[in-house]
Amino acid sequence: MKNAISLTVLMVFVLALFSGCATMPQTWPDNQRSAENKMVVIQEKIGDGLKTGALSPDQSQMFLTTLKGIRTDYEALRDKVVSRDEWDSLLGRLDVLGDEINRALGRQARTESPRNGDRIVALQGRIDDGRINGRFPLTEGREFQSRLDAIRSDYLRMTEGGRYAMRDERTGISRRLDSLETDINRSR
Numbered sequence: 001m002k003n004a005i006s007l008t009v010l011m012v013f014v015l016a017l018f019s020g021c022a023t024m025p026q027t028w029p030d031n032q033r034s035a036e037n038k039m040v041v042i043q044e045k046i047g048d049g050l051k052t053g054a055l056s057p058d059q060s061q062m063f064l065t066t067l068k069g070i071r072t073d074y075e076a077l078r079d080k081v082v083s084r085d086e087w088d089s090l091l092g093r094l095d096v097l098g099d100e101i102n103r104a105l106g107r108q109a110r111t112e113s114p115r116n117g118d119r120i121v122a123l124q125g126r127i128d129d130g131r132i133n134g135r136f137p138l139t140e141g142r143e144f145q146s147r148l149d150a151i152r153s154d155y156l157r158m159t160e161g162g163r164y165a166m167r168d169e170r171t172g173i174s175r176r177l178d179s180l181e182t183d184i185n186r187s188r
Helices: 002-022 029-052 057-077 086-106 116-133 140-160 167-187
Strands: none
Touching: 002 167, 029 057, 029 116, 029 140, 057 086, 116 140, 116 167, 140 167
């Protein structure tokens, strides 16, 4: 009887230990990447809205201030061991900000080509899909991801602090995205 009780207590302890490990803080690279993508898209929407006059300077400044606060919180979470709830909260705040900007912009028809932020998000999806489905060899998938991460990082740095990237900077990012997209298309 003592052995059965001891064994039961030991099993409960082991199960509690393993279930605790599943919810322990860890790094969340997918959430980090998703947050970066969302910040890129939001930054471009604010810049485009200001450029086209769809957003007033006051609205743009309000959105940029909110984005700056979120970006500060993002920097505090980036590459750190934290709970998933903290990332979920940050991503939720980005979604709310994106929705507010969309409402402020209204439903204007887009006559221009896709923005760099939208292209970064689309290429990220294609890379993820190719890696998951095994279309890309391991090294090639890593190379594509590394190139896209570098482009995203440069773009975030260019637009940091509410600065809207200049035309030649946007063109440089666009060319790098074109090159990456061409290589991804060749890889099929």
